[in-house]
Amino acid sequence: MRKVSFAEFGGPDVLQLIDAEEPHAGPGQVRIAVRAAGVNPVDWRVREGQVLKAHPTELPSGVGLDAAGVVDEVGAGAEGVEAGDRVFGEGAGTYAEFAVLAAWAHMPEGLSFEEAAGYPSVVETALRxxxxVGVRPGQTLLVSGASGGVGSAVLQIARDRGVAVIGTAGAANQDYLRDLGAVATTYGEGWVERVRRLGRVDAALDLAGSGVIPELVELTGDPRKVLTIADLGAPEHGVRFSGVAGSVPDALAEAAGLIARGRLHIPVEKxxxxAEAAAAHRDSQAGHTRGRRVIVL
Structure with a gap:
């Protein structure tokens, strides 16, 4: 099969499309013929060799965690699934023609493979x-870097739970945030005062790692009310860094339910x-994403 791999840590150019042996489903796993694979920031952080305890890497390594496709192998003990089922989920080395998933859910009706591939890690992260961060119904959550995949999911899930959301993003994404139910404002000079004028902030999430942790602490009044998934230096300010996945099967099941109820939709931007995985990584690292980027086969 064809797969994307890298033999050394570095920039996008270390990614190579190679011929490789097909993987096979082990106990409790399924193998899929991949139709689409999600592109996540963790993919290029692993490729760069950043320290990520949840994703230890041995070289050479495949790339990708999320995928959607058609089941063609069912491992011993994997229940409720059979060959031919359309599923989306999380595994390893998903930028490939075949991939093994350790967690999956059946795709809701009407969802394309391209769309489905953008959900697994994003929704797990958003729910986690x-x-x-402990925000409750009736409170207001500030989301810095709100227009990407995780932000898109956070905004919709929070609103579904009765949490008001203020989202920051670039000028081009203001209407997008409003369409997702957030009160939108731009980042950049003066953004703290713009947020203050919008009202009280009970909790805050940093999803972009753009160096705003001190300001988020100032706005909430308590570092314990701030959480980041993108700034490794946040603990220096007393702010938690969340980088370890929770229960992926539960997250996938909740995602499928939200999608089926029309309460969650994350568009595919590109x-x-x-063969263009390196370009996908370059664009992902550049930021300013609205929704998701995916690899299609």
Whole structure:
């Protein structure tokens, strides 16, 4: 099969499309013929060799955690699934023609493979950070870097739970945030005062790692009310860094339910063929994403 791999840590150019042996489903796993794979920031952080305890890397390594496709192998003990089922989920080395998933859910009706591939890690992260930051119905959550995949999910899930949301993003994404139910404002000079004018902030999430942790602490009044998934230096300010996945199967099941109820939709901003994985990483690292980027096969 064809897969994207890297033999050394570095920039996007270390990614190579190679011929490789097909993986096979182990106990409790399924193998899919991949139709699309999600592009996540963790993918290029692993490729760069950043220290991520949740994702230890041995070289050479495949790339990708999220995928959607058609089941063609079912491992021993994997229940409720059979060959031919359309599923989306999380595994390893998903930028490939075949991938093994350790967690999956059946795709809701009407969802394309391209769309489905953008959900697994994003929704797991969104559910986890909302739980860890402790925001409650009736309170207001500030989301810095709100227009990307995780931000898009956070905004919709928070609103579904009765939490008001203020989101910061670039000028081009203000209407997008409003369409997701957030009160929107731009980042950049004067953003703290703009947020203050919008009202009280009970908790805050940093999803972009753009160096705003001190300001988020100032706005909430308590570092314990701030959480980041992108700033490794946050603990220096007393702010928690959340980088370890929670229960992925539960998150996938909740995602499927939200999608089926029409309460969650994350658009695909751009898709790339397998051979252009490096371009997908460059664009992901540049930021300013609205929704998701995916690899399609």
């Amino acid at each position: 950070v909302l739980r860890e 898709s790339y063929p397998l």
